[in-house]
Amino acid sequence: MEGDFVALHFDVEVKYLVQKNVTKRRRRSPDERKGASLKFIPLGGVGGIGKNISVLEYGDDILVIDCGLMFPDEEMLGVDFVIPDPAYLLANKERIRGMVITHGHDDHIGALPYILPELDCPIYATRLTLGLIRSRMEERAPKYELKAKEIQAGDVIDLGCFKVQPFSVCHSIPDGVGYAIHTPLGVVLHTGDFKLDPTPIDGRATDYALLASLGTKGVLLMLSDSTNVERDGFTPSERMVGKTMEQTFRLYKNKRIIISSFASNLHRVQQVIETAVRFNRKVALIGRSMIANVARARELGYMGVDDDVFIQPSEIEGFPNNRLVVITTGSQGEPFSGLVLMSRGDHRFIKLGPKDLVVISALPIPGNERLVHRTINDLFKQGCEVIYEAEQNIHVSGHASREELKMMLSLIKPSYFVPLxxxxRHLVKHKQLAEEMGVPAKNAFVMEEGDVLSITKRQARISGKVPAGAYIVDGRTYGDMKGGLLGERKGLAEEGVFCISVVLDSSGNVIAPLSIESRGFLHRVDADELYRQIEDAVEKAVKAFAREKRERKDEDLASRIRSAIKGVLRRYSLSSPVILVLINEVKENAILSGLAGREYAK
Amino acid sequence: MEGDFVALHFDVEVKYLVQKNVTKRRRRSPDERKGASLKFIPLGGVGGIGKNISVLEYGDDILVIDCGLMFPDEEMLGVDFVIPDPAYLLANKERIRGMVITHGHDDHIGALPYILPELDCPIYATRLTLGLIRSRMEERAPKYELKAKEIQAGDVIDLGCFKVQPFSVCHSIPDGVGYAIHTPLGVVLHTGDFKLDPTPIDGRATDYALLASLGTKGVLLMLSDSTNVERDGFTPSERMVGKTMEQTFRLYKNKRIIISSFASNLHRVQQVIETAVRFNRKVALIGRSMIANVARARELGYMGVDDDVFIQPSEIEGFPNNRLVVITTGSQGEPFSGLVLMSRGDHRFIKLGPKDLVVISALPIPGNERLVHRTINDLFKQGCEVIYEAEQNIHVSGHASREELKMMLSLIKPSYFVPLxxxxRHLVKHKQLAEEMGVPAKNAFVMEEGDVLSITKRQARISGKVPAGAYIVDGRTYGDMKGGLLGERKGLAEEGVFCISVVLDSSGNVIAPLSIESRGFLHRVDADELYRQIEDAVEKAVKAFAREKRERKDEDLASRIRSAIKGVLRRYSLSSPVILVLINEVKENAILSGLAGREYAK
Known part of the structure; x- marks a missing residue:
């Protein structure tokens, strides 16, 4: 299949063909020929937050860890989200022994509907994680039948030459695991997303005992979460939030309480529900993902709450304020989310006012600040009280801070270290931290997507690069980020579009008045004068082109006309919209016979 | 002029006409007829950070305070910046006795080039502020001759019935003032942007003595800066940054040091230069506004530094690393700024590497986080050390925190209070703070743009609204925010544009193949099939339209064709680009005679 087209057949209507020159197997280095080299390749999750996916290879065996998506930044205009480029996995799919997943957040499972059906390999995850994966697949790839295996901490799974041992880690979603992967060269330890919360809500702490015993026996390579490496100290326990909730419920005992959080933060949601029960309040859930995640967690036994705690959204209005808690999505100010609709007075089931307290139990993800602040401003305009980021302990992170990262490094004492x-900048800071903890600088690697880290018994080094990068998903279409799409949209966004059609006869004469349309372009004054100048410019361009008697190609003429118009617009308004020129040629007999262009063209 | 067109004649090439129904003088209330009412109208600077401008009115006299711009958020696609709607001032310009300016930041002076030439009133500011105003005017309204009066703290200026008394306030730019405005009803106190730094760099502290004495005599209305109302405690002194700089220079004595800051933060720049001199380093300035502001400050005597401290940017490379400090713009990650060019290796005078320390001496303004973080990541990729927001005391704010706001309220003890x-949410929090400090809730007002606060001897109340809002400036064109421009650009940005031209004869037959262009729209697969489907749809639409034998209007036909295409694209790719349809009609004799369309049309 070398140099061939790789077709991605997903359960979506439009298929997008990608030409990739991916060598199925790279040329083997001396190490490889001896069969003694272990390879680690991050295909995503380094150099950016999101789309986590890593590959571990030894001989003929490949193990994939996680398969997540990334939310686009503002410059990715109109893009729904971003997934990892699957080319390398597709080209090597028959070597993939399985995929293991650390936890059920979208940045670790969200790309599965787009990539897993193509690989069609077995997938391993804990019960709740698998439940959330099933939800994603049902939504976006309903026809694919998962080859899923439920695992739990303590299991050992044989995948080719790899013995994979999941272990408990504590994070902002239940049932998270890290993996100790026993390879012929030694143990690879992947922390997953973790914190070292000593008092977790579900009593399921990060497994220090196992980590310590692995560390004592010796770990070859450690792969660790770097998200919070810029934060000093320890991340507070999730229980802190519970205490703050308790105080808040006591202080605002006559208000209706609305709490917004991530739908996936089931520990948080559970703490709110438990506090509500203690304060004799009922709970209403708002937001599709909030309702779905709570249902999934209860169905799988992760949330022991009675049915009669809940009321329907339609029952909210009329329910006594001091007897009700509403839990909703929208903590990131997402348009059309529960909280945002409420903040604008547009929610059909709930109208906010001075009787309400809104608690935003989350921090804005970098880049979402303006949306979140706008939502807070709008909530204040509705007259309600709002508790948000400025206040203490209404949110804690799910990721380890510097002291925890140091503790993890001191437990594991790895020979080689790769921050994920x-x-x-996080990766650089985490590498520096590892060096402080005794990992030699030459054994800690800041990697980029697609970099290949080759480890032999004697050494580790970046030995090459495989194709990796980002794919954009936009509606049901998706494609390579490198395409011109985003650049084109940026041009349209900043300057607007100016579109003109020119009708010529076959001798190249203009035979109809120009037709012009524009959008997103300020030209409302002196439109007649602008039109006259453009007519002049187009006519001159057409005539000059004809005079040169070169063989006429519509493209050449169009670009000539485009330059002429560009000059006029620049002088006229100092603006440079995207200019589209449509050339239409009418053959003489078409008009005489009254034939449709299409028939004529045949 | 009631209901008339108001033409804005600025020193720009394009004029944009605005139709405004602004009553020149509102119908007088009973208060007004007695002549006993003082009015305060914020035309900007409330409900958003930026474009600060306020109006004070009594009888026939109007005083304007500040005239700033606002930087656009990401949703204002391609907009350079936003200025206040000047309609109310234009309609009442003959009553304006003058404009007073608090300090030289763009959010207080940046709209002057667009608005002042129209009002043509005298403008009062301190020396440095006036210098910066002159720079702005030279850049953007060079033909207008300023009626400028230099003032200083301690002066008293008579403007109609107002006696205006500037007083020193400390802020992140030198020469800032607040105003005590003596009116027939009592004193109005405008704090300007301020902090209560006890150890300011220029020894010019906020004038507590005057504030205390005004407070003792009684202040009618206090208008106060709310920017940092969410921050507890006191804002640290600017001198803290000096100490941190000192330590940094000591610690990194063998590195070349690059420091990025706001060009307007002249105290900061001065501290860096003084530290450089103490450590026997030369200084190079990078960035147009950095060079211009330092030149202006030195020329006006605000920065006592010898010429031989500076070297030219072209001399940077080759200069010994440990003898040089580079001060540059770009602390907000602005594209094409000094620091961003360096971070990408694109600056023509300086190449960064492991020999460099970069200090970003500013915090990201909310909304700029991603740009700033990208710049930091790129700097790390260049191999340099970077000190940024995560570190302590490399930046302090220029605005008062909660304890300072409380101190100001306790000094002034105003009868009425308006947070600006x-x-x-900041305004609500500041109103709550004023209430804690003893201002009755009914005497503190959260105002929106254009709200009129009427104060008589007996009471104050919001008595009405005048036109106010935002104008966008885009190249040399500007217009009302409410226009469809931004909505149009959003559509183009998110979905792209699909453009088609149809050529008809006068009987409505399609007489040429369709011509199609698109941008920013994913349709690279099966383009032929898409084209065929569109041809079918257009043909059907044209025929159906003809059958109905209604009088043909190109708009009706175009919208019919647009709907047909919309359906095809939606089915084809679940996408909905902006669709532009250009209809061209060719008259029979045009083609026979070979006449150009334009001549034919005559």
Whole structure:
């Protein structure tokens, strides 16, 4: 299949063909020929937060860890989300022994509907994680039948030459695991997303005993979460939030309480529900993902709450204020989310006012600040009280801070270290931290997507690069980020579009008045004068082109006309919209016979 | 002029006509007829950070305070910046006795080039502020001759019935003032942007003595900066940054040091230069506004530094690393700024590497986080050390925190209070703070743009609204925010544009193949099939339209064709680009005679 087209057949209507020159197997280095080299390749999750996916290879065996998506930044205009480029996995799919997943957040499972059906390999995850994966697949790839295996901490799974041992880690979603992967060269330890909360809500702490015993026996390579490497100290326990909730419920005992959080933060949701029960309040859930996640967690036994705690959204209005808690999505100010609709007075089931307290139990993800602040401003305009980021302990992170990262490094004492899950600066800071903890600088690697780290018994080094990068998903269409799409949209966004059609006869004469349309372009004054100048410019361009008697190609003429118009617009308004020129040629007999262009063209 | 067109004649090439129904003088209330009412109208600077401008009115006299711009958020696609709607001032310009300016930041002076030439009133500011105003005017309204009066703290200026008394306030730019405005009803106190730094760099502290004495005599209305109302405690002194700089220079004595800051933060720049001199380093300035502001400050005597401290940017490379400090713009990650060019290796005078330390001496303004973080990541990729927001005391704010706001309220003890300079939530929090400090809730007002606060001897109340809002400036064109421009650009940005031209004869037959262009729209697969489907749809639409034998209007036909295409694209790719349909009609004799369309049309 070398140099061939790789077709991605997903359960979506439009298929997008990608030409990739991916060598199925790279040329083997001396190490490889001896069969003694272990390879680690992050295909995503380094140099940016999100789309986590890593590959571990030894001989003929490949193990994939996680398969997440990334939310687009503002410059990715109109893009729904971003997934990892699957080319390398597709080209090597028959070597993939399985995929293991650390936890059920979208940045670790969200790309599965787009990539897993193509790989069609077995997938391993804990019960709740698998439940959330099933939800994603049902939504976006309903025809694919998962080859899923439920696992739990303590299991050992044989995948080719790899013995994979999941272990408990504590994070902002239940049932998270890290993996100790026993390879012929030694143990690879992947922390997953973790914190070292000593008092977790579900009593399921990060497994220090196992980590310590692995560390004592010796770990070859450690892969660790870098998200919070810029934060000093320890991340507070999730229970802190519970205490703050308790105080808040006591202080605002006559108000209706609305709490917004991530739908996936089931520990948080559970704490709110438990506090509500203690304060004799009922709970209403708002937001599709909030309702779905709570249902999934209860169905799988992750949330022991009676049915009669809940009321329907339609029952909210009329229910006594001091007897009700509403839990909703929208903590990131997402348009059309529960909280945002409420903040604008547009929610059909709930109208906010001075009787309400709104608690935003989350921090804005970098880049979402303006949306979140706008939502807070709008909530104040509705007259309600709002508790948000400025206040203490209404949110804690799910990721380890510097002291926890140091503790993890001191437990594991790895021979080699690769920081994962961070932007470039996080990875550099985490590498520096590892050096402080005794990992030699030459054994800690800041990697970029597609980099291949080759480890032999004697050494580790970046030995090459495989194709990796980002795919954009836009509606049911998706494609390579490198395409011109985003650049084109940026041009349209900033300057608007100016569109003109020119009708010529076959001798190249203009035979109809120009037709012009524009959008997003300020030209409302002196439109007649602008039109006259453009007519002049187009006519001159057409005539000059004809005079040169070169063989006429519509493209050449169009670009000539485009330049002429560009000059007029620049002089006229100092603006440079995207200019589209449509050339239409009418053959003489078409008009005489009254034939449709299409028939004529045949 | 009631209901008339108001033409804005600025020193720009394009004029944009605005139709405004602004009553020149509102119908007088009973208060007004007695001549006993003082009015305060914020035309900007409330409900958003930026474009600060306020109006004070009594009888026939109007005083304007500040005239700033606002930087656009990401949703204002391609907009350079936003200025206040000047309609109310234009309609009442003959009553304006003058404009007074608090300090030289763009959110207080940036709209002057667009608005002042129209009002043509005298403008009062301190020396440095006036210098910066002159720079702005030279850049953007060079033909207008300023009626400028230099003032200083301690002066008293008579403007109609108002006696205006500027007083020193400390802020992140030198020469800032607040105003005590003596009116027939009592004193109005405008704090400007301020902090209560006890150890300011220029020894010019906020004038507590005057504030205390005004407070003792009684202040009618206090208008106060709300920017930092969410921050507890006191804002640290600017001198803290000096100490941190000192330590940094000591610690990194063998590195070349690059420091990025706001060009307007002249105290900061001065501290860096003084530290450089103490450590026997030369200084190079990078960035147009950095060079211009330092030149202006030195020329006006605000920065006592010898010429031989500076070297030219072209001399940077080759200069010994440990003898040089580079001060540059770009602390907000602005594209094409000094620091961003360096971070990408694109600056023509300086190449960064492991020999460099970069200090970003500013915090990201909310909304700029991603740009700033990208710049930091890129700097790490260049291999340099970077000190940024995560570190302590490399930046302090220029605005008062909660304890300072409380101190100001306790000094002034105003009868009425209006928080300015903040988003809605800041204003609400500042009103709550004033209430804690003893201002009765009914005497503190959260105002929106254009709200009129009427104060008589007996009471104050919001008595009405005048036109106010935002104008966008885009190249040399500007217009009302409410226009469809931004909505149009959003559509183009998110979905792209699909453009088609149809050529008809006068009987409505399609007489040429369709011509199609698109941008920013994913349709690269099966383009032929898409084209065929569109041809079918257009043909059907044209025929159906003809059958109905209604009088043909190109708009009706175009919208019919647009709907047909919309359906095809939606089915084809679940996408909905902006669709532009250009209809061209060719008259029979045009083609026979070979006449150009334009001549034919005559």
């Amino acid at each position: 899950h961070g932007e470039y | 300079h903040g988003e809605y």
